[in-house]
Amino acid sequence: MIRNIALEEIGTGEPAAGAPGGAGCPAAGLLPRLNTINCNEGLKAEFQKLSPAHRRTAHALERNCWLLVEKYGLERIGFLTLTFALHILSYKQAQKYLHSLMTGVLKKRYVECIIVMERMESGRIHYHLLAVLAQDIRTGFDFAAVERGD
Numbered sequence: 631m632i633r634n635i636a637l638e639e640i641g642t643g644e645p646a647a648g649a650p651g652g653a654g655c656p657a658a659g660l661l662p663r664l665n666t667i668n669c670n671e672g673l674k675a676e677f678q679k680l681s682p683a684h685r686r687t688a689h690a691l692e693r694n695c696w697l698l699v700e701k702y703g704l705e706r707i708g709f710l711t712l713t714f715a716l717h718i719l720s721y722k723q724a725q726k727y728l729h730s731l732m733t734g735v736l737k738k739r740y741v742e743c744i745i746v747m748e749r750m751e752s753g754r755i756h757y758h759l760l761a762v763l764a765q766d767i768r769t770g771f772d773f774a775a776v777e778r779g780d
Contacts, residue, residue, distance in 0.1 A: 705766040724755040
């Protein structure tokens with residue numbers, strides 16, 4: 631199953647204790663939370679705050695991420711960024727390329743995905759995926775070596 635977060639909206643409000651992302655969740659504290667637009671550090675704080683619509687979308691994304699982690703386990707979740715070799719500015723064209731990749735590769739390779747589209751400063755479109763893999767990809771990985779830059 632491939633989920634495109636732009637098409638999926640879940641209600642507002644904080645997760646209850648024991649609910650995905652709430653207190654008592656086994657993966658609590660492991661996923662980031664988006665409250666501001668932090669890619670524009672030079673802008674004034676009032677311009678970086680999310681609008682109510684963006685907060686709802688961020689909440690839906692966070693909730694879907696928690697549900698994915700709880701359903702499959704954090705050890706099977708991977709993050710992938712897809713950028714086009716071409717300078718794609720059109721959403722429609724980007725969706726065609728993504729659909730082709732999904733049908734030819736992603737649906738066969740990943741159990742489930744959450745996909746988020748983003749524009750770069752240049753206007754180019756790229757995608758971020760939270761993907762469920764068939765096996766554990768965390769156990770045995772040397773996170774400390776990555777932290778040290780090894």
